[in-house]
Amino acid sequence: MRMSPLCKALLTAGLLTSASFAHANNLVYCSEGSPGGFDPGQYTTGTDFDAASETIFNRLAEFERGGTKAQPSLASSWDISEDGLTYTFHLREGVKFHSTDYFKPTRDFNADDVLFTYQRMLDRNHPFRQAYPSEFPYFTDMGLDKNIAKIEKTDDMTVVFTLNAVDAAFVQNLAMSFAAIHSAEYADQLLKAGKAAEINQKPIGTGPFVFSRYQKDAVIRFKGNTQYWAPEQVKIDNLIFSINTDASVRAQKLRAGECHVTLNPRPADLQSLQADKNLNVPTEPGYNVGYIAYNVTRAPFDKREVRQALDMAVNKAAIIDAVYQGAGQLAVNGMPPTQWSYDESIKDAAYDPEKAKELLKAAGVKEGTEITLWAMPVQRPYNPNARLMAEMLQNDWAKVGIKARIVSYEWGEYIKRAHAGEHDAMLIGWTGDNGDPDNWLGTLYGCASVDGNNFSKWCDSEYDKLVVAAKRVTDQEQRSELYRQAQVVLKREVPITPIAHSTVYQPMRSSVKGFQISPFGRNSFIGVSND
């Protein structure tokens, strides 16, 4: 007897009290938001990268799972010339691009795909970019557009990159999510069909999962790639991203079994998540830093004593308790301890409101001096609740006679105004991009970034010499030494007060096996299974 779907639905209704039944090979991941699109080069946020780069694509080199070291991926090995300017990549044989209803590859991955990927990002007049104009902000931001002199293919499976200047972190940069390798053959097909824009909606890559369907703000579906070049790494048949912008909703869904893995839980939810027997909440020290940036171009923060005073007036321990709910590590330096070259010997100034008062008095700062304290309106990986933190700082500083007025703008404007230097003190932070110390000490506090990420507008020649020199050397020992010296200067001059490195928690059902927390905050399901 044939039943109408409605009949079936009604019949099964009684049997299904909860729809969350176990499917052996499915994994539902509660993600944070809708990705912009599936062409990773155009985007900058973790949400975009998790949805496209980590699933659909591979890069020449990739970060080891759970680490910051770059290891071979689509390039099976590489050689670096003596002068550090030429990189020769030997490509992996037998890698297949995805076969879908919109594209059937006729050949395996080769040097043309690498050339297409990078030429498109480098060359404004690239034919594909003519047909589908786009920018590659992360590529530009990492300075690759300026530093790559040329890219050549020497044979089908070998590509040579030539640089203008030594960049110790070059391979690390190529391992970043934006550098996803596209199929040149697919690009040609799109160009011929006059549908170049579809590269962003119908992606083709070599990655462990094949794109299946996307419904904005609701769901992204992937199928396990049965032809993946490392087949043992693909253990999920259906990978489903369930899009939920609200952290509390994600936690509730995880507990209800409506998803299996999620990210960025609110500190307040941690206790109950950890107490749940069906869940695992693995944790890793965070590869981030949340800090206060003092605008040194504005009084009274042009005086070092004032910065020192406010620095020691901050009760960091209390902030970590209340804002991070204990899920944070007290920060001493401008980068996290997991970063190589971190200087363990530097000690934090003790919490001492009395001494702070004296310092302020000595610096001629009157009691009741008003400053603005900026707090961002959004939750960031390094700071789960900036407004709450600002309220605590306001309280701490009031005790030493500084009146802080909390200022907040909508996120886009916050950043714009901060770049323009309108703040006195502001809350901000950073999550590492590529595992290199320069990505902290150079990018955040160097003179070159005074109009950019250097929100203290602090330019110290002694410090800057050290970080610039360190970038141009390839020997890690030598670099470490220079960076240690730089950290000493940074601590002495106090352009920032590091507050905390927020610990990363990744709640998941206990049925999920093999998940590794990425220091960069990526969520990758390669090698992950759901029993």
Next chain:
Amino acid sequence: MLSFIARRLGLLIPTFFGVTLLTFALIRLIPGDPVEVMMGERRVDPEMHAQAMERLGLNKPLYQQYFDYIGQLASGNLGESLRSRESVWNEFLTLFPATVELALAALLFAGTLGLIAGVVAALKRGTPLDHGVMSIALTGYSMPIFWWGLLLIMFFSVGLGWTPVSGRIDLLYDIPPVTGFMLIDTLLSDEPGAFVDALRHLILPAIVLGTIPLAVIARMTRSAMLEVLREDYIRTARAKGLSPTRVVFVHGLRNALIPVLTVFGLQVGTLLAGAVLTETIFSWPGIGKWLIEAIGARDYPVVQNGILLIACLVILVNFTVDILYGLANPRIRHQK
């Protein structure tokens, strides 16, 4: 009558242009631009910034941008989202059914319950039942619905586990979006149990979104009913010896429905647009959330055209209500 409709239609044109101008101006008055928002803490390379602004046509003078926009509209093109680079119309089409489904469910809930409550209260006028029903209605009318939603989720989803926490369906059901209406799509698909699951997902959001309309409709029905019950024809009907049920439902309610429907119509617009909070709380992939996020991301085309589409809808609904009103009431029809 035709000239009345024509006159009303004529008024729509300036309103339409006004809406385009207002949304255009509003979104451009918000400081910051899409490229900067996207870069977050990161540095914005000036060259890349200039390039992007040029591609997006945002480096032209404002009046030029506005004319381009109107020109685009005239050719039926709603532009593409700056962030996803998907056409605004396509995004609207994928999200709109979710909102409509939620709004209809909320209206169904509010309409049925509101009518019943209103009729009962009117019939039992002055009794504790009347007072009770009307107090509940006024409480519903005063409800901060985001708070109400949170409480319901805590109680029914997290506490009792009766309803799912959020979303439209358990994602382990792979339902291809044919119409975009989950209830219809689940019926079209061959997945057993999917329809019921979709229904379970719909209950709480519909109740939350329907709470205020429910209160409005209940109050409206009650007063309209009271008015009608005083009319001569009801007395006549009663005198004729018709059964009280027949008097109330056939003669009374039918006439009381006219003003109620007007309110109903006005609520449709509010529901479609006002679902922002409900959608946020329940992770419901609808247009309210889409637009709020687009404002945050300075996604100009989405904000402009998304709001324009909703505004057109609201205008159309109001227009229809106007016309219906005119049909019912000649005095309005002949007013200048």
Next chain:
Amino acid sequence: MTTSTPLDQSLLYPSPLKEFWQAFAHNTGALGGLAFMILLVFCALFAPWVAPHDPSEQYRDFLLTPPVWLDGGQWQFLLGTDELGRDLLSRLIHGARLSLLIGLASVVLSLIPGILLGLVAGFFPRLLGPGIMRLMDIMLALPSLLLAVAIVAILGPGLINTIFAIAIVSLPSYVRLTRAAVMGELNRDYVTAAQLAGANLPRLMFVTVLPNCMAPLIVQATLSFSSAILDAAALGFLGLGVQPPTPEWGTMLASARDYIERAWWVVSLPGLAILLSVLAINLMGDGLRDALDPKLKNAQ
């Protein structure tokens, strides 16, 4: 006292105020609302003396203390403390101040221009009326919460800007209402009489016509007072309203939302405060409507 003076008939007729009060007092709900409002206004006016603690004082040893009737409750914090150890009762009391301020200010800020525009539109139905009304139609066509969000995004979040956003959003209803009332009154004999008597335009507008249009406006004002509180809370909930540490109820609710499972009181109590005050105002609004204008009794 032998001569009886004729009774002055007008003395027997209750004064309008008294009549209004009698009608209002007849309505128990309205009286209840009024009582609650008086309490609220009292709290708001004397917040620093009524509140047991400073609303922004952080008792860091008492984070998330439950209300006194629960296990672990403390007598010093009757309704418990929030995520920073601030006394919830004190914050709610100070929050009453803000909510009433937002309600009042936004009503005044939209009522005055609303009445002016409505009068102008009503008095010049050919010249200025259509323009003004089209503008209002345009504003009404935009979803109000979205419009408010956009305005706050332009002006930046904060107390004053929240008030502005809400005032702008509620402007059209005043304009339409005033215009409709004015158009209704303009054909009346007393207006013609005043015109013939040589009253100039401002006098005609403000002295002759306006007072006769006040009833629906007062009712609308109470309604929008309550919806202003709700809107402010909604904006606060979306993170765009009054900024912390100001204890606005919606903002409190939004920032406490993270703790809903661990400490239900930090979420429930601000929400309850919003609900009760909005309810009280709406009850009063109903009473006002019935008392001011029996004709409106059955209208929404």
